[in-house]
Amino acid sequence: MRRRFLAQAGLAAAAIAATRTRPAAAQAPVEIQFWHGLAQPLGGQLEEIVAGFNASQSAVKVVPSFRGSYPETMVAAIAAFRANAAPHVVQMFEVGTGTMMAAGRAVKPVHELLSEAGVSIDFNDYLPAVRGYYQASDGRQMSMPFNSSTATMFYNKDSFKRAGLDPEVAPKTWEELGEALKKLKAAGIANPMTTSWPAWVQVEQVLAIHNMPLASLGNGFDGLGASMQVNNPLMVRHMNNLIAWQRDGLFKYGGRDNAADSLLPAGEVSITMGSSSLRARLLREARFAWGTAMLPYYGDVAGAPRNSIIGGASFWALNRGPQGGRSAAEWKGVAEFYRYLSQPEIDAKWHMDTGYVPVRRASYQVAKSQGFYEKNPGTEVAIEQLLRGGETTPNTRGIRLGGYVEIRNIIQEEMEKSFQGQQNGQQAMEAVTQRANTVLRNFERQNRG
Amino acid sequence: MRKTIFKGTALPLLLIAPQLLITCIFFLWPAGAAIWQSLLQEDPWGMSSQFVGLRNFTEVLAEPEWRGAAYNTLIFSTSVAVLAMGTALFLAVQADKSIRGANLYRTLLIWPYAVAPAVAAVLWLFLFHPSIGLVGRALNQAGIAWDYKLNGNQAMLLVIIAAAWKQVSYNFIFFLAGLQSIPRSVLEAAAIDGARPVRRFWTIILPLLSPTAFFLLVVNLVYAFFDTFGVIHALTGGGPGKATETLIYKVYVEGVQNVNLGSSSAQSVILMVLVIALTAVQFRFIERKVHY
Numbered sequence: 001m002r003r004r005f006l007a008q009a010g011l012a013a014a015a016i017a018a019t020r021t022r023p024a025a026a027q028a029p030v031e032i033q034f035w036h037g038l039a040q041p042l043g044g045q046l047e048e049i050v051a052g053f054n055a056s057q058s059a060v061k062v063v064p065s066f067r068g069s070y071p072e073t074m075v076a077a078i079a080a081f082r083a084n085a086a087p088h089v090v091q092m093f094e095v096g097t098g099t100m101m102a103a104g105r106a107v108k109p110v111h112e113l114l115s116e117a118g119v120s121i122d123f124n125d126y127l128p129a130v131r132g133y134y135q136a137s138d139g140r141q142m143s144m145p146f147n148s149s150t151a152t153m154f155y156n157k158d159s160f161k162r163a164g165l166d167p168e169v170a171p172k173t174w175e176e177l178g179e180a181l182k183k184l185k186a187a188g189i190a191n192p193m194t195t196s197w198p199a200w201v202q203v204e205q206v207l208a209i210h211n212m213p214l215a216s217l218g219n220g221f222d223g224l225g226a227s228m229q230v231n232n233p234l235m236v237r238h239m240n241n242l243i244a245w246q247r248d249g250l251f252k253y254g255g256r257d258n259a260a261d262s263l264l265p266a267g268e269v270s271i272t273m274g275s276s277s278l279r280a281r282l283l284r285e286a287r288f289a290w291g292t293a294m295l296p297y298y299g300d301v302a303g304a305p306r307n308s309i310i311g312g313a314s315f316w317a318l319n320r321g322p323q324g325g326r327s328a329a330e331w332k333g334v335a336e337f338y339r340y341l342s343q344p345e346i347d348a349k350w351h352m353d354t355g356y357v358p359v360r361r362a363s364y365q366v367a368k369s370q371g372f373y374e375k376n377p378g379t380e381v382a383i384e385q386l387l388r389g390g391e392t393t394p395n396t397r398g399i400r401l402g403g404y405v406e407i408r409n410i411i412q413e414e415m416e417k418s419f420q421g422q423q424n425g426q427q428a429m430e431a432v433t434q435r436a437n438t439v440l441r442n443f444e445r446q447n448r449g
Numbered sequence: 450m451r452k453t454i455f456k457g458t459a460l461p462l463l464l465i466a467p468q469l470l471i472t473c474i475f476f477l478w479p480a481g482a483a484i485w486q487s488l489l490q491e492d493p494w495g496m497s498s499q500f501v502g503l504r505n506f507t508e509v510l511a512e513p514e515w516r517g518a519a520y521n522t523l524i525f526s527t528s529v530a531v532l533a534m535g536t537a538l539f540l541a542v543q544a545d546k547s548i549r550g551a552n553l554y555r556t557l558l559i560w561p562y563a564v565a566p567a568v569a570a571v572l573w574l575f576l577f578h579p580s581i582g583l584v585g586r587a588l589n590q591a592g593i594a595w596d597y598k599l600n601g602n603q604a605m606l607l608v609i610i611a612a613a614w615k616q617v618s619y620n621f622i623f624f625l626a627g628l629q630s631i632p633r634s635v636l637e638a639a640a641i642d643g644a645r646p647v648r649r650f651w652t653i654i655l656p657l658l659s660p661t662a663f664f665l666l667v668v669n670l671v672y673a674f675f676d677t678f679g680v681i682h683a684l685t686g687g688g689p690g691k692a693t694e695t696l697i698y699k700v701y702v703e704g705v706q707n708v709n710l711g712s713s714s715a716q717s718v719i720l721m722v723l724v725i726a727l728t729a730v731q732f733r734f735i736e737r738k739v740h741y
Contacts, residue, residue, distance in 0.1 A: 406706065406709075413691055435514075446490060
C-alpha cells in the first residue's frame with residue numbers, strides 16, 4: 001500500500017513538473033509523452049527513431065521515457081491513469097493485450113485515432129500474425145504494432161558435428177529432435193536442450209503451430225467468457241515428453257522468462273528455443289558455429305505446422321485519466337507519430353538493427369532488396385515461420401485473455417512442479433486449467449461493468 | 450515523578466504536529482486506503498468499482514495458494530529467526546571473550562547489516578547459482594544435484610540463509626551489549642563456586658540475556674515477515690512453483706504484477722492485523738520485564 005502511495009505521489013509530482021515546463025507560446029510543438037519498457041541497447045535504438053520523428057517535423061515533439069521492464073511499464077501506466085497523469089502512448093507487451101482490450105475508454109483505439117486525425121496506415125500490408133494479435137475480433141485495429149518477435153530454435157553446429165549429426169539440417173519434428181538429443185547426450189553433452197520463456201515457447205507456440213486452441217472463444221478474441229483448453233492430448237503428450245527428457249538428462253529447465261538465454265551462448269546446451277532476438281546475443285557471445293531453425297512440430301498431427309505466434313510489444317494510446325482529457329491536437333500528434341513508425345524504411349531499419357521481425361511485408365521487401373538475408377543467414381527463419389500456412393486461424397492469431405500475465409506465471413509454476421517430479425503432464429495441465437480459469441472468471445467479473 | 454504540563458492545547462499540539470503528520474501521511478492514510486480498497490471489486494484502470502463487503506477476504510482465505518504462502522511464511526520466518534539468533538549469539542559469546550583484536554572482529558561482524566537486501570541476494574546468487582556460482586558448481590561436481598531453480602527445498606534453504614545472514618549483525622550488536630551488561634561479579638562468584646564455562650552460560654548468562662533474546666525474537670520475526678521481499682525477489686522470485694512465495698511476496702505479486710487490487714489489499718490488511726498482534730505481544734512482554 002505504501003508502494004502504491006509513493007508511486008502516485010511521484011506521478012503527481014511528475015505531472016506538476018510536466019505542466020510547468022510546457023511552453024506557453026502558441027506555436028510551440030504539441031508534446032507527446034511516450035513510455036517504453038526497453039532497456040539498453042534496444043531502448044536507445046527506439047529513442048533514436050523517436051528523435052528521427054522529432055527532427056522530421058516541428059508540430060509535434062515526442063518525449064520518450066524508459067519505465068522499467070514491460071510489466072513495470074504496464075503497472076506504471078495504470079497507476080498514472082488512475083492519478084489522471086497517463087502518458088499519451090505506452091508500449092505494452094503482447095501478454096498485456098487482453099487487459100488493454102478490456103480497458104474500455106482508458107484506451108483510444110488506433111482505428112478511431114487515425115480516422116479522426118485523417119491519417120491512413122495500410123494495415124493490410126502488415127503480417128497477419130502481427131496485425132491480428134492487436135485487432136478486435138471484427139478486424140478493427142486497436143493498437144499500433146511495432147516491435148514483434150517470434151520463437152525460433154538455435155543450435156550449436158559444432159556439437160552436432162561431434163555427435164555425428166548433419167550440422168546443416170536441424171531436426172524438423174519433435175520425434176527427430178528426441179533422436180538428436182540422445183545422440184548429443186551419447187557424444188558427452190550433459191544436458192543437450194533447454195528453453196527460454198517456457199510458457200510462451202512450450203505451450204502457446206506448440207498449440208498455435210498445431211492449430212490447436214489454448215482457450216475457448218478463439219483464444220479469448222470473442223469475449224471475456226473464454227476458458228482454458230490446454231488440457232488436451234497434444235499438450236499432455238508434449239509435457240510428458242519434456243518431463244521424461246528432464247528426468248533422463250536430455251532437457252534442462254533453465255528458469256522462468258528469459259533466464260535460460262545464457263545457456264546456449266555459454267556452451268552448456270546444444271539446442272535452445274527462445275525469442276528470435278536471441279540472435280544478437282549469440283553474435284556477440286557464442287564461440288562456436290551456430291544455426292537458426294524453425295520450432296519443431298509433431299509429425300503425426302494433421303494440419304501442422306502452421307504459423308507461430310508473435311511476442312514483443314505494441315503501442316497503445318491512452319486517455320489522460322478516467323475523465324478523458326485529451327485535445328484533438330494531441331491525438332493528431334499521436335497519429336502523426338504512428339504514421340512515421342509505419343513507414344517501411346523505418347521498420348526495416350529497426351528489424352535489421354535489432355533482430356525483431358519486420359511487421360510489414362513492404363519492410364521485408366526493403367530488407368530483402370538490401371541483401372540483408374544473404375549477408376545474415378538465419379534471419380529469415382522467423383519471418384518464414386510467421387508467414388507459414390498463409391492466413392492465420394482463430395488458433396494462431398494469438399492470445400487475448402485478461403490477466404494473462406498471471407496465467408503465464410501459473411503455467412510456469414505448474415511446469416516447474418512437473419519438472420520437480422511432483423506431477424505428470426496431465427496433472428499439470430489440469431492444474432493450469434483450474435487455476436487459470438479462476439483468474440479468467442475474476443477478470444470477467446471485474447470488467448463486466 | 451513530576452510531569453511537565455503545558456498550559457492550553459495549542460502548544461502541545463504544535464509540538465507533536467510533525468510526528469502526527471508523518472503518521473497520518475505515511476501510515477493512517479495508506480492503511481485506510483488499503484482497508485477501503487479491500488472491500489471493493491475494481492478493474493485495473495479504476496473505472497468501475499463495486500462494494501463487495503468481505504468477499505475479497507473470504508476468497509483469499511479459501512485459496513490454497515494463500516494457505517501455501519502462509520505455511521511458507523511460517524517455515525521461513527521461524528528458520529530465519531532461529532538461524533540468525535543462534536549464529537549471532539554464538540558469535541557474540543566468542544567476541545565477548547578477552548581475545549586479541551576483538552574490536553576488529555566486532556566491526557567486521559556488523560558490516561553485513563549495511564548491505565542492501567537485493568545486493569545481499571546477488572552475493573548469495575554468485576555463490577550458489579548452479580552454473581555460475583562458486584559453491585553451486587562445487588556441489589554439482591561433488592555429485593550433489595544442486596539446482597535451486599528447480600528444487601523447492603533448496604530454494605527455501607537458500608533464501609533462509611541469505612535472509613538470516615543479513616540479520617545476524619543486528620542480533621550480534623544486541624547480544625554483545627546484553628553480554629557486556631551482565632555483572633562480572635556474578636560470573637566470578639559462579640566460577641569460584643566451581644561452575645564451568647558451559648554451566649555458567651546455561652545457568653547465568655542465558656537467563657540474564659532472555660529479555661534481549663525475546664526482543665530480538667520479535668524483531669526477527671517482523672523482519673522475516675515484512676523485510677525480506679528484496680532477498681526473495683532477487684533470488685527466486687517466489688519460485689520454483691510457489692516454493693518460496695511468502696505472504697508479503699504474494700501481496701506484491703497480486704497487486705503489482707496481477708493488478709488485482711482488491712485481493713492484494715485484503716491480503717495486506719490481513720498482514721497488518723498480524724503485525725499489530727505481534728507488536729501487542731512485544732509490548733506486553735516488555736512492560737512486564739522492563740523493571741528488573
